[in-house]
Amino acid sequence: MTPTMQHKISLEDAARDALVTPTYAARGLVGAAPKYHIAQQGMLPQVAYQIIHDELRLDGYSLLNLATFVTTWMEPEASKLMAETFDKNMIDKDEYPQTAEIEKRCVNIISRLWNSPDHEHAVGTSTIGSSEAAMLGGMALKWRWREQRKAAGQPTDKPNLVMGANVQVCWHKFVKYWDIEPREVTCEGDRFTLSPDEAVKLIDENTIGVVGVMGSTFDGRYEPIKALNDRLDQFQNDTGLDVPIHVDAASGGFVAPFLQPDIEWDFRLPRVVSINASGHKYGLVYPGVGWIIWRDRPHLPEDLVFHVTYLGGDMTDFSINFSRPGSQVVAQYYNLIRLGFEGYRKIQQTCQNVAMYTAEKIAALGPFELITNGSDIPVFCWKIKDAVAQTANWTLYDLADKLRERGWLVPAYPMPPNRSDLVVQRIVVKEDFSHDLADQLLDDMQRALDYFESQPGHKPKTDGSHFHH
Numbered sequence: 320m321t322p323t324m325q326h327k328i329s330l331e332d333a334a335r336d337a338l339v340t341p342t343y344a345a346r347g348l349v350g351a352a353p354k355y356h357i358a359q360q361g362m363l364p365q366v367a368y369q370i371i372h373d374e375l376r377l378d379g380y381s382l383l384n385l386a387t388f389v390t391t392w393m394e395p396e397a398s399k400l401m402a403e404t405f406d407k408n409m410i411d412k413d414e415y416p417q418t419a420e421i422e423k424r425c426v427n428i429i430s431r432l433w434n435s436p437d438h439e440h441a442v443g444t445s446t447i448g449s450s451e452a453a454m455l456g457g458m459a460l461k462w463r464w465r466e467q468r469k470a471a472g473q474p475t476d477k478p479n480l481v482m483g484a485n486v487q488v489c490w491h492k493f494v495k496y497w498d499i500e501p502r503e504v505t506c507e508g509d510r511f512t513l514s515p516d517e518a519v520k521l522i523d524e525n526t527i528g529v530v531g532v533m534g535s536t537f538d539g540r541y542e543p544i545k546a547l548n549d550r551l552d553q554f555q556n557d558t559g560l561d562v563p564i565h566v567d568a569a570s571g572g573f574v575a576p577f578l579q580p581d582i583e584w585d586f587r588l589p590r591v592v593s594i595n596a597s598g599h600k601y602g603l604v605y606p607g608v609g610w611i612i613w614r615d616r617p618h619l620p621e622d623l624v625f626h627v628t629y630l631g632g633d634m635t636d637f638s639i640n641f642s643r644p645g646s647q648v649v650a651q652y653y654n655l656i657r658l659g660f661e662g663y664r665k666i667q668q669t670c671q672n673v674a675m676y677t678a679e680k681i682a683a684l685g686p687f688e689l690i691t692n693g694s695d696i697p698v699f700c701w702k703i704k705d706a707v708a709q710t711a712n713w714t715l716y717d718l719a720d721k722l723r724e725r726g727w728l729v730p731a732y733p734m735p736p737n738r739s740d741l742v743v744q745r746i747v748v749k750e751d752f753s754h755d756l757a758d759q760l761l762d763d764m765q766r767a768l769d770y771f772e773s774q775p776g777h778k779p780k781t782d783g784s785h786f787h788h
């Protein structure tokens with residue numbers, strides 16, 4: 320564990336009994352505010368507000384945060400609605416039946432976007448994000464596998480999950496928390512995503528499912544879900560094993576339906592039993608809201624579902640959290656009705672245009688080679704050309720640092736195991752990253768390159784603080 324995870328107070332801090340003592344506090348504050356223990360007396364709301372407001376200015380500026388997938392801007396009307404609904408607890412479906420109804424509408428709308436075969440009876444829920452949604456999807460896979468094994472009188476003590484080495488950390492958590500053996504398809508050469516042929520080599524009778532990713536966090540690529548589906552059909556013919564797919568569409572779930580409607584990755588494919596997405600990524604809502612939809616009722620084991628009374632009716636609940644704000648779900652619904660299909664399509668198309676434009680311009684700077692160009696989700700990454708890297712006095716880590724001086728957060732990090740020799744830099748284009756800002760960034764990149772050239776003694780940095788994985 321890193322010290323930050325333990326919220327550790329250093330000895331130095333303790334020694335000077337760390338105090339927050341802003342000078343202007345003299346106007347309204349009688350005492351100092353201790354940092355690490357609760358003060359005996361409180362302070363005026365305006366003073367508390369000002370202290371925290373000012374302190375938070377030290378955070379990165381979210382507009383320039385090209386590392387995050389998470390929404391950094393919403394319309395004022397959405398913010399207003401959210402402020403009006405902070406007090407509603409999502410779990411209190413009986414007290415807030417209309418919030419519950421709005422969640423249900425979102426589940427139905429999203430299940431239609433993903434071509435659910437029975438969207439009249441859509442089965443799904445909102446969550447705090449894709450990580451919780453992935454847990455729920457993974458648990459359903461494990462429960463179903465176990466029921467089938469038990470029914471067949473087979474042992475159930477060694478479940479495994481097949482996935483690409485490029486999966487997001489939530490899947491590493493899932494297998495650890497639920498005691499499942501991870502079986503990872505490693506990267507190979509220029510392949511940084513799951514290959515269906517390699518995936519089936521890892522499958523046996525203990526495989527609870529295969530995870531496919533629509534929008535790999537490493538490079539923004541879609542995994543070939545249709546090819547995986549078809550390969551698993553052939554595999555079932557050969558072996559008799561019927562293996563389901565869960566699609567982690569954290570970012571692609573709100574991109575592909577609008578930009579690439581012809582790509583078959585969702586419930587159109589018979590093996591896709593559940594799909595998750597983050598409402599707070601390309602669903603365009605502030606964090607945290609996620610969604611999970613199951614293909615149909617049988618794919619969500621009844622044993623996992625809790626029943627709560629809802630206005631005399633029966634409302635199902637399958638979640639890890641209990642209390643959770645209703646505001647994010649309300650904001651999701653706001654976006655869905657405010658933007659409509661065409662609104663989402665235009666925004667995602669604009670993001671993609673900006674991503675592909677920026678990618679092309681970065682390639683034109685000279686020293687870089689694109690790994691992806693933003694044509695799947697509006698996310699792309701690049702490396703330094705091999706020939707350039709051999710003699711350069713800088714690395715992508717240096718470039719990330721240099722850009723950070725101007726406020727840009729553009730992370731550099733190694734690719735997944737087996738290709739971790741390859742360091743890339745990535746940009747996630749969101750709605751608030753305009754063409755104009757892209758041009759500013761390109762100027763700053765050129766300036767950084769000029770700087771390195773002017774510093775022959777500069778020592779290349781070989782490791783970075785990988786903000787994001």
Ligand SMILES: *Cc1c(COP(=O)(O)O)cnc(C)c1O
Pocket residue numbers: 388447448449450451487488489532533534535536567568569570597608609
């Ligand atoms: C972001 C992401 C996650 C985690 O989603 P959260 O909503 O942040 O919990 C999982 N999988 C993929 C592919 C992601 O991009």
